[in-house]
Amino acid sequence: MRTKEKEAELLKRDSTIPNDSAIALDKLVFGYERNLLNINKISIDIKKGQYVSVIGHNVSGKSTLAKLIDGILVQNSGDIFIFGVKMTDANALLLRKDIGLVFQNPDSQFIGATVRDDIAFGLENSNIPSYEMDAIIRECAKQVGMLDYLDSEPSSLSGGQKQRVALAGVIARKPKILIMDEAGAMLDPKGKKSIRDFIKNTKETEPDLTVLNITHEIDEAYDSDRVIALNGGKIVLDGSPKEVFTHDTLLKSIGLDIPFANKLNNDLKGLGWDLGPINSDEELLNKLCR
Amino acid sequence: MNLTLGKYSPFNTVIHRLDSRIKLVSLIVFMVSVFLNYGSAYMNLVVYAGIFLILFIISLIGHVSFLQLFRSLKGLWVMVLFILILNLLLPGKTSGDIAFTIGSLNVYYLTIINVSYILVRLILVMMMTNVFTSTTKPMEMTGALEWLFYPLKFIGFPIHKIAMAISLALRFIPTLAEETDKIMKAQASRGVDFKQGKFKDKIKAIVSLIIPLFMSAFMTSGELADAMEARGYDPNAKRTRYRAYRWSLKDTCGVILSALFLAGMIVLAVKQYDLFALLNVSLPILS
């Protein structure tokens, strides 16, 4: 049994990391195989309460990054700091208590036999006393709109419903960092929207929650404060959504989509009408109608 | 897709609501009692009839389907026939009196009695197992087994990990069944015929089903492991339980009844009272 003192020592803050840092990565390197690096010297600092979108083509390293931050994968070299504490084999599980990670596949992250049991799984791992669990389960189910389905089995639920249950199971552990690894990728538009709305609402009610949203959807990226674009395991763009999405050619060259207004603006420029930099659909509309 | 696993019938009877641990223990008690010897063949018959009656009543209360029982028994007729023939052809050393003869084969009373024992015990065991699986959800059964094998933890047996593995397997059976269906349809769209065709083709057809299924299962298990870890699962750490067992009056009654029953059976087996002698009924002696 770990004593309080041992725990405190494992969670000692590194003084070189600023106080308001939630996730800090220092020259992180990782490869599944010997000669192929999925993460190639990534250094980044994400502040508490930031809402960051991570975009990149399918093998750019996004999911790998999420798993490294959560300590599910161990890096080849480099350091990971969660709230200033350097992650080691000894304290990874402790640090993971503050991190919630939602994956893409609704089926393979549904652990319990019913919705109830699935939300309870995380609570069991946190050693919450069993008599406290029901209230938490109901609260979380309500938050994601699955309160009427507590005794449903996964085979009777849609993909969107299962993803909402996964969210409930993750937030039940009250994480301070929420990572969504393309949580809406396998859902229909309705499902995608419910995930997107959930993140927006949660950020409003919990402004201190740090959110890392890995996504393909540009509209979702626009909801966030900061967009990071990955390619070949490296960061190629890092800034506000506005800044990042002006780099059309670069984005296209790394296999990514660009916002509608930017696309149309580029096409018009190609045909001879240069409207200058455009940042939104309304702006483009107004400029055209002058 | 509608999958009733382990032939569980979703009713809400007293039996269904009983703690699954009681049911498991009672099942074991019943099984033990069926294999004890209570004296003469007649006494055994009486006891077996008594057990049958008890099971019958429980089945009625628990809305247990007898149709299911018949179906399972029907499936075993080959084995029963085999046992019958074996016993007829190879009677033991002390064969005793001959009941009748078929051609050159002697059929002894003892043979008839032994085969009857086998049949009756088989029917009773299947009956009690049917009651158990019809009234207990698979998850509850796993819970009861986990509780029963708890002491093994102290000799290093990873009972909690095994129970977790079993629960996950149960949870994924419907999912894998759906996956199988999808793969079969996809291969059928490529012209695969799972029922007809040459033997070689059928083998290829099965391979075209099994390999994707295994790949899918491996991928799912990798993703599942990540998801479990992400929610803080540590197989070696202590965990609380959501489904805590809640004891109630009926469970206490169940314990008492089971205990009395077991005690009664043991007494009968040891003392070997002869009911018929007590009632002054004389029966032919079968040796």
Added chain:
Amino acid sequence: MPITLKNVNHIYDEGLPTQRMALSDINLIFEDHCFTALIGETGSGKSTLIQHLNGLLLPTSGIVSVNDYVIDMTLEYKKKHGQETNVVDKRKMAKKHRKKLKEIKSLRKRVGLVFQFPEYQIFEETVIKDVSYGPKNFGATPDQALQSAKRALSLVGLDKSYYERSPFELSGGEKRRVAIAGIIALNPDVLVLDEPTVGLDAAGEEMLMNLLTDIYKNGTSIIIATHNMDVVLKYANRAIVLDQGKIIKDTTPLILFQNHDFIKQSSLLPPKVFSFALSLKSKGFNIDLARIKDTETLAKEIMRVKNEAQK
């Protein structure tokens, strides 16, 4: 090769408490050389409908005919086998039924069906073997199958270097192309795809849709079930909307996206490019909506209107 559905109903689990009507009185004709988009939420009946097109599922009642071959097995089947109308799960087979089933099976060569995440059906040791598997099942000689496979692989953009590689080493996008090649190798007259772009990134999606367009230009009809309205606008010339097993709209994408009331009622989101064009039009730009397929065509249209206005 037209596919016709007349009064088709499909009920799952008939007689059981989980009974539900997946398709209700469907009447459709899929003509030759058409690019059709099937739109609908999960549970609308899209997948069920698709599986009727190549005989994988038989209607509970109603008639499906593929190029005049009528699949009329349903009623006989019901009498013999109770509720089971799923062709893949057959039990006792009478010779007549076996013959009928063989005929239905041959349909699958002419109507090629690609399921969602088709890469999961790959199982052979090499790419070329997997793609040849389909044609072989329909009676092609090893040589013929090889030729069909090579042709199909070049259509999906996978060259010789891929032939002997293990499909399991490939990336997700490449695997998907191998799976689709496996169906294209059957040389179907109609290609039906269920959500072919799910899980692909922007580049992958573009590549796939270009591939489908090429196949379409070569004479194959395409039917895709999709959520992606941009794809519907850009590629399809017919849009069918399903809701709870019924067809609620059967029209062109252009007419569909201009129907404001319908769009509001349903949970459909028209493609951005179209909404933008509508906004421009309402502000006085005289855009010809029929010409709008994507941002390029919209830009051209805007320039055309601008140049005309300046004259």
